[in-house]
Amino acid sequence: MEQIQNSPEQQGQAKGAMIMSIVGLALSSTGIPGLIVSLIARKKCKAAEAAGAAGGQMKAANILSKIGVPVSIVCTVLYVISFIAGIASQLN
Numbered sequence: 001m002e003q004i005q006n007s008p009e010q011q012g013q014a015k016g017a018m019i020m021s022i023v024g025l026a027l028s029s030t031g032i033p034g035l036i037v038s039l040i041a042r043k044k045c046k047a048a049e050a051a052g053a054a055g056g057q058m059k060a061a062n063i064l065s066k067i068g069v070p071v072s073i074v075c076t077v078l079y080v081i082s083f084i085a086g087i088a089s090q091l092n
Contacts, residue, residue: 006053013048014057020044021064028071031079038068 006014024038042065048058 006055010048010051010053011057013044013051014053014055014061017041017044017048017053017061018057018064021061021068024068025064025071028068029075031072031076034068035072035076038065038072041065042069
């Protein structure tokens with residue numbers, strides 16, 4: 001297995017992308033805030049990859065940010081549905 005050598009700048013970008021991805025996934029159950037953070041994390045991943053960052057942190061960041069976006073969307077849709085259902089139940 002070949003060891004990937006990243007420059008300190010690339011390591012910092014990979015670590016930043018991974019941290020943002022973790023935060024985005026953690027906040028994904030909050031709906032829109034999680035979606036925003038997950039989209040920012042996705043952009044950080046793309047920027048880090050464009051700068052040449054590679055390795056385990058980048059793989060983890062990509063996977064977590066790809067999971068965070070759809071989970072946030074699903075949670076947002078569920079919150080909207082429950083909000084509408086709550087309003088409808090108050091009208092009856």
